[in-house]
Amino acid sequence: MTTQPDTSRQPDMSRQPDAHPSAEPAPVRRPPTGQGDTPQREPSAPGALPGPGEPRRPFLHRVRRGRPEDPRWVRPAFAGLLVATALLYLYGLSASGYANSFYSAAVQAGSQSWKAFFFGSLDSANAITVDKPPASLWPMALSVRIFGLSSWAILVPEVVMGVATVGVLYAALRRRFSPAAGLIAGAVCALTPVAALMFRFNNPDAMLALLMTVTVYCVIRALEDGRTKWLVWAGVAVGFAFLAKTLQAFLILPPLAVLYAVCAPVSVRKRFAQIGLSAGALLVAGGWWVAIVELWPASSRPYIGGSQNNSFLELTFGYNGLGRINGDETGSVGGGGGGGGTGMWGETGWNRMFNSEIGGQISWLLPAALILLVAGLVLTRKAGRTDLTRGSFLAWGGSLLMTMAVFSYMAGIFHQYYTVALAPYIAAVVGMGATVLWEERGKVWASLTLAGAVTASAAWGYVLLNRTPDYLPWLKWLVLAGGLTGALGLVFVTRLGRHLALVAAGLGFVAALAGPTAYTLSSVNTGHSGSIVTAGPSGASTMGGRGGPGGGMRGGFPGGGRNQPNGNGTQQNGQQNGQQGGGTGGPPTGGTGGFPGGNQQGNGNTQGKGGTQGQNRQGGMPGGGTGDGRMGAGGAGGLLNGANVGSAARTLLSKNADDYTWAAAAIGSQNSASYQLATGKPVMAIGGFNGTDPSPTLAQFKKYVADGRIHYFISGGGMGGGMGGGSASGTASASSRISSWVTANFKKVTVGSATFYDLTRPTS
Numbered sequence: 001m002t003t004q005p006d007t008s009r010q011p012d013m014s015r016q017p018d019a020h021p022s023a024e025p026a027p028v029r030r031p032p033t034g035q036g037d038t039p040q041r042e043p044s045a046p047g048a049l050p051g052p053g054e055p056r057r058p059f060l061h062r063v064r065r066g067r068p069e070d071p072r073w074v075r076p077a078f079a080g081l082l083v084a085t086a087l088l089y090l091y092g093l094s095a096s097g098y099a100n101s102f103y104s105a106a107v108q109a110g111s112q113s114w115k116a117f118f119f120g121s122l123d124s125a126n127a128i129t130v131d132k133p134p135a136s137l138w139p140m141a142l143s144v145r146i147f148g149l150s151s152w153a154i155l156v157p158e159v160v161m162g163v164a165t166v167g168v169l170y171a172a173l174r175r176r177f178s179p180a181a182g183l184i185a186g187a188v189c190a191l192t193p194v195a196a197l198m199f200r201f202n203n204p205d206a207m208l209a210l211l212m213t214v215t216v217y218c219v220i221r222a223l224e225d226g227r228t229k230w231l232v233w234a235g236v237a238v239g240f241a242f243l244a245k246t247l248q249a250f251l252i253l254p255p256l257a258v259l260y261a262v263c264a265p266v267s268v269r270k271r272f273a274q275i276g277l278s279a280g281a282l283l284v285a286g287g288w289w290v291a292i293v294e295l296w297p298a299s300s301r302p303y304i305g306g307s308q309n310n311s312f313l314e315l316t317f318g319y320n321g322l323g324r325i326n327g328d329e330t331g332s333v334g335g336g337g338g339g340g341g342t343g344m345w346g347e348t349g350w351n352r353m354f355n356s357e358i359g360g361q362i363s364w365l366l367p368a369a370l371i372l373l374v375a376g377l378v379l380t381r382k383a384g385r386t387d388l389t390r391g392s393f394l395a396w397g398g399s400l401l402m403t404m405a406v407f408s409y410m411a412g413i414f415h416q417y418y419t420v421a422l423a424p425y426i427a428a429v430v431g432m433g434a435t436v437l438w439e440e441r442g443k444v445w446a447s448l449t450l451a452g453a454v455t456a457s458a459a460w461g462y463v464l465l466n467r468t469p470d471y472l473p474w475l476k477w478l479v480l481a482g483g484l485t486g487a488l489g490l491v492f493v494t495r496l497g498r499h500l501a502l503v504a505a506g507l508g509f510v511a512a513l514a515g516p517t518a519y520t521l522s523s524v525n526t527g528h529s530g531s532i533v534t535a536g537p538s539g540a541s542t543m544g545g546r547g548g549p550g551g552g553m554r555g556g557f558p559g560g561g562r563n564q565p566n567g568n569g570t571q572q573n574g575q576q577n578g579q580q581g582g583g584t585g586g587p588p589t590g591g592t593g594g595f596p597g598g599n600q601q602g603n604g605n606t607q608g609k610g611g612t613q614g615q616n617r618q619g620g621m622p623g624g625g626t627g628d629g630r631m632g633a634g635g636a637g638g639l640l641n642g643a644n645v646g647s648a649a650r651t652l653l654s655k656n657a658d659d660y661t662w663a664a665a666a667i668g669s670q671n672s673a674s675y676q677l678a679t680g681k682p683v684m685a686i687g688g689f690n691g692t693d694p695s696p697t698l699a700q701f702k703k704y705v706a707d708g709r710i711h712y713f714i715s716g717g718g719m720g721g722g723m724g725g726g727s728a729s730g731t732a733s734a735s736s737r738i739s740s741w742v743t744a745n746f747k748k749v750t751v752g753s754a755t756f757y758d759l760t761r762p763t764s
Contacts, residue, residue, distance in 0.1 A: 074179040078170055081183060085166050085190040088524060089159040089200050094151040095527030098677055099202045102531060102689065103137065105673035106130050107202070108149055109682070110141030117141050119293070121302045122669055123682035125661045127696070130669075131306025131315065131689055133289065135243035136204035149680070158206045162199025165210045166190050169424055172217040173431050176392050184509070185431030189423050193519035193535035194361040198420040201528060204245045205420050211241035212252060213424040216395050219256050223391045226266035228274050235278035239285025246320045248421070249286075251406055255398030263394070265386040290316075303695035305669070305688040310695070324412035345414040352408040353419065360464050360540040362419035362426070364516040367456040369426045372433020373397040375449045379436060392432060400425035416534050416541050438505065441493050450505075451490040457512035458483020465515050471537040472518055482511035531670065643671055643716070645678035648751045653712060657681040664756070665701075666714035667691040667735045675714060684710065687735035698737045705759045713742045715755035 067074075098104035102122075106129075110117035113124040120134025121127070130137070139157040147153040166189055170182035189195055198205045215237040222230035234256070241249035257275060264271045293301070293312050307315040346357045354363050373393060380390035403421055407414065433453070440446035458480050465476035489496060489504025496504065519536035534541040653675060657663035663681035666672040672685040686701070687693045696704065704710050747761040 070179060077179070077183055078174075078186075081170065081186050081190070082163055082167055085186070086159065086163050088190065088520075089162050089196065090156070091524050092527070093155050093159070093200060096155065096200065096529055097151050097527065099151070099155060099529055100531055100533075101529070101673040101677055102669050103130065103140075103202045103204075104154055105669070105676045105683075106134075106137050107140040107144055107154055108677060108680070110134070110137055111144035111149065116302075119302050122305070122672065122685050123662065123676060125682040125684070126302040127662065127682075127684045128303040128669075128688050128693065129305045131319065132204055132245060133243040133312070135240055135289075136207040136245070139207075140202060149677075154202050155200060158199055158202060161206045161210045162190070162195065165195075165199070165213050165424060168210070168213045168217050169427055169431075172213075172220060172392075173428060176220065176388055177432055178435050181431040181435040183431075184434055185427040188365060188430050188513070189427035191513055191517045191520050192362060192364070192420075192423040192427070193516055193523055193540075194417055194420045195423040196520040196523050197361075197528065197533060197535035198417050200524065201417075201533060203417065205417060207244040208241055208248060209420050209424060211237045211244065212249070212399070212421060215241070215252065216256070216399055216424075216428075219260060220388070220392055220395050222260065222274070223264060223386070223388060223395075226264050226270070226274075228277060231260065231274045231278040232281045235281030236285040239282040239287070242282075242286035243289055246316050247324075248418075251403050251421075252399040255402050256395060259391065259394050259398060263385055263387075263391050303688075303693065305685075305693060305695075308694060324414070325406070325410050345412070348409050348411055350408055353404055353422075356467060356542050358416055358419060358541070360467065360519060360536045361416045361534060362422050364461060364464060364519075365426055365430055365457055365512060366422075367460050368453040368512065369400065369429040369433070371449065371453045371456060372437070373400070373429050375446075375453075376429075376433050376436055379440065379446075389436070393429070396425050396428040396432065400429060415532050417532075434509075441490070441501070447490055447493045451487040451508075454483055454487040454490060454508035454512060458487070458508075461512065461515035465518075468537050468539045471522070471539070475514060475518055479511050479514050482507055482514070486511055643674045643714075643754075645674050646752055646754065649675070649754045649756075650678045652749070652751050652756065653683075654679045654681060657711065660711045661704075661709040662711070664712040664714050665710050665759075667716070667739065671714065671716065683714075686738055687733065691735045692733055694734045696738075697734050698741060701738050702741070708760065710759050712749070713739075713746065713757040713759055715743075715757065 106116070106120055106122050109121050109124040109126075113121070113126065115121070116124050116126055117138065118134070119126065120129045120132070120137055122130060139161075140154050143153045143157050144150075166186040169185045169189055172182070173185050174182035195209070198209070215234050218230045218234035218237060221227070222234065238249050238253065260275060261271055264274070266274070290312055293304070298310055303310050304312050304315055306319045308318075346352070347355060352358060353366060376393040377390065377397070380387055380393065383390050400422060403425065407418060407422075434450070437446045437450040437453075441450065461483070462476045462480040465472070465479065486504050486506075486508025489500065490508060493501045493504065519540060522537045522540075523535040653663045657679065658681075661682065662684040663679060664672075664675055665684035665686055666675060667686045668691040669685040669689045672683040676683040684696075686696065688695065701710075742757050742759070745762055745764070746757040746759055747763055749756045749758050
């Protein structure tokens with residue numbers, strides 16, 4: 001392929017990837033692009049299979065040594081990055097206990113029943129599923145089947161996904177750019193606070209982030225020479241990502257599809273045929289499970305949690321789909337505000353990723369990434385249509401901008417931890433942009449742009465650190481001073497020797513990563529549990545607007561989500577202040593009332609791994625516990641955190657439990673999950689996560705009781721009051737009617753401070 005006439009504007013980049021390992025290294029420059037639609041391979045470029053008659057190096061040698069043209073430090077540095085990421089994410093992993101007990105209960109159920117495994121049921125008796133498809137649960141459930149139920153068995157698969165994401169990022173950037181680009185991207189991703197949080201937590205977001213990274217990698221591989229198989233693999237990755245978190249997996253499809261349709265090095269006809277094949281692979285990879293569920297008789301499968309009509313398609317396009325965009329989510333705890341408005345889930349608008357709710361989770365290097373993205377596109381503006389350097393910037397940058405735009409304006413349920421999806425894209429753009437500009441540093445505009453990116457990172461890091469003034473107050477000044485000094489050195493980089501130039505670049509990089517690294521270390525030093533978790537130290541994320549009872553909140557609305565060990569920064573005997581009963585680990589709530597109704601008291605105290613110790617508080621927030629499993633009389637007891645289950649309650653529910661299909665039934669999935677994890681026996685979650693799903697109906701529940709299939713009813717839990725609240729239309733929900741019927745007709749059993757109803761002992 002011929003080069004562009006204006007080669008002075010082209011960055012010095014990687015070698016052509018598909019070539020001969022025994023050949024002499026090609027010149028270190030970006031692969032030439034230009035006048036044709038089909039790229040020409042250089043036969044002497046390193047990276048492809050050996051030619052005829054040339055020996056292929058042994059596999060273990062290739063794994064140990066890497067590419068023959070790589071310096072000897074490259075493979076050890078890559079291995080060190082993976083090992084360091086694994087050790088960082090494994091450190092203190094068990095402090096989070098069962099993390100999100102909602103998903104842990106489903107993992108436990110899947111380890112006991114293959115039917116529950118397939119459907120993603122919350123209990124092994126298959127009453128109701130989680131409100132997501134089950135793919136993210138499968139690795140954890142298999143781990144628990146092999147190693148038994150424990151915090152490590154549940155969370156280590158998430159750590160593996162985090163390490164794999166770093167590895168895929170390195171592979172993508174090293175292949176097209178340089179080892180340094182891959183190492184920078186991997187380090188940035190690993191040290192992003194929300195990534196360190198979610199790759200140690202059991203929500204679906206870890207699998208989603210990994211599969212989205214794989215998707216972009218496969219698309220870029222397809223752009224190299226138009227091979228169909230890579231685009232098909234991209235469709236497969238998106239399909240499985242759909243089975244992890246439904247429509248969020250589709251956010252990056254528009255920019256990637258347009259990119260391939262325009263820039264692929266094959267004919268137009270073949271491009272669209274390949275996109276069609278990729279779409280078919282997506283439908284097969286993501287649709288097989290959906291088809292089985294929709295065709296399976298509803299009477300012999302669990303109810304689809306989160307839906308109002310027992311339909312996964314309704315769940316996909318409603319509660320988990322368009323409802324997240326426009327805020328119209330039937331069965332949800334409420335929507336948000338659009339167009340810069342403020343709602344229950346925080347302010348929306350162009351600056352959402354930078355505000356006090358989200359900024360400390362993800363935005364540390366976001367300003368630099370945006371600067372470097374523009375610089376990369378400017379640098380390749382005269383490249384040919386099939387230029388892979390520009391294609392890489394468009395693939396990663398398009399995914400970043402598309403996902404960020406949707407997150408910024410979605411009015412429905414939005415949690416801070418969703419932003420982990422942005423971490424690989426930001427990391428890739430930073431890695432690509434930094435190395436490209438470094439190679440072009442002899443040009444004034446390139447060195448100034450690189451200095452500007454470092455300055456933006458240092459200044460924004462100072463702002464974010466200043467939002468938590470009591471946390472390492474000296475660090476913000478070091479970040480600012482170090483970043484500005486490094487930026488100044490980059491401005492005059494052409495006048496410095498190579499060693500001083502590297503020192504300036506290194507100083508800028510360290511300053512940019514110092515803030516997120518500190519937040520990451522704070523996150524791995526603290527256990528996290530509940531439905532809403534945030535990274536960083538106390539105060540790093542505060543939820544504003546009407547959704548925040550009593551003003552701004554630690555850990556976001558509504559439910560905190562981090563355990564402050566023992567309330568004074570030290571962990572003792574597994575006791576931690578957490579969100580179960582309020583306390584310092586949960587959200588500060590002022591007064592009474594709050595969300596979603598009434599007063600509640602909590603003095604929950606659980607001792608053991610991942611346990612949480614609450615302090616008394618007043619104020620209607622979900623999660624108040626009374627020490628032995630009883631949720632507060634008002635509020636959404638257990639909506640975002642389960643009950644604390646005492647030994648007496650556990651003994652009561654476990655006795656003769658095998659004689660029943662369900663040892664107990666409780667309103668709300670978090671409430672039921674706590675008892676199920678404590679006893680190891682199936683506990684029915686009436687009404688699903690919020691207690692508002694119409695399953696079971698009162699008639700169905702009465703039949704279960706008449707058939708002797710449920711032993712106890714656990715008092716409390718659910719949304720909008722201890723008895724399950726009302727439906728979206730204002731009428732009494734199924735869970736509320738069940739509660740009223742039970743309390744009127746069955747004998748109350750009090751164990752410590754917990755209240756149960758024995759469904760085998762009617763009052764009359």
